[in-house]
Amino acid sequence: MNSDQSPAGQRDGHGLGVERIIDAPPEAIFDAFIALYDSQRPDWITDSQLDLRPGGRWSVAFQVPDGPAFREERVITAVERPHRLAYDMTAVYTDAPGFSTTVEVTIEAGPDGHRLRLVQQGFPTVQARDDFAGAWPHVLGEVARRVTSPRP
Numbered sequence: 001m002n003s004d005q006s007p008a009g010q011r012d013g014h015g016l017g018v019e020r021i022i023d024a025p026p027e028a029i030f031d032a033f034i035a036l037y038d039s040q041r042p043d044w045i046t047d048s049q050l051d052l053r054p055g056g057r058w059s060v061a062f063q064v065p066d067g068p069a070f071r072e073e074r075v076i077t078a079v080e081r082p083h084r085l086a087y088d089m090t091a092v093y094t095d096a097p098g099f100s101t102t103v104e105v106t107i108e109a110g111p112d113g114h115r116l117r118l119v120q121q122g123f124p125t126v127q128a129r130d131d132f133a134g135a136w137p138h139v140l141g142e143v144a145r146r147v148t149s150p151r152p
Helices: 026-037 126-148
Strands: 008-010 013-022 045-050 057-063 069-080 084-093 099-110 113-123
Touching (some): 013 126, 026 045, 026 084, 026 126, 113 126
Antiparallel strands (some): 013 113, 069 084, 084 099, 099 113
16 A cells, blocks of 8 residues: 655654555564564665663664665664554764654554554654655555565
């Protein structure tokens, strides 16, 4: 199904929300989201260290095509498999100021499958929000591809 992207402001910063309907069990969707950043990383994620528990740390390094290398230092605030994952994120860049946001991923049953929704709030600028907003639909699409494609 199509992803839906709609920026949503908040008092102390800019926010975004993206979602995708996926015809798969919630456990498979949750596990695929985690694996995308951990054990089954694509080339643009160059490193990941994960302690999947509330209070656990999750460090992820990125080298996106045509973009700067950066890392996210995450502190997990909620793990409720298979329906919710939340974390505080600090983006760290070599040649640019970093910033912090909060991220919440939820998976809810719907009439056509499960709705995978990601909300990220607290961006310092519209540009920072839009940079992330452009990437998240691809991430959710990759999660959907992984849980709906036949395995080799």
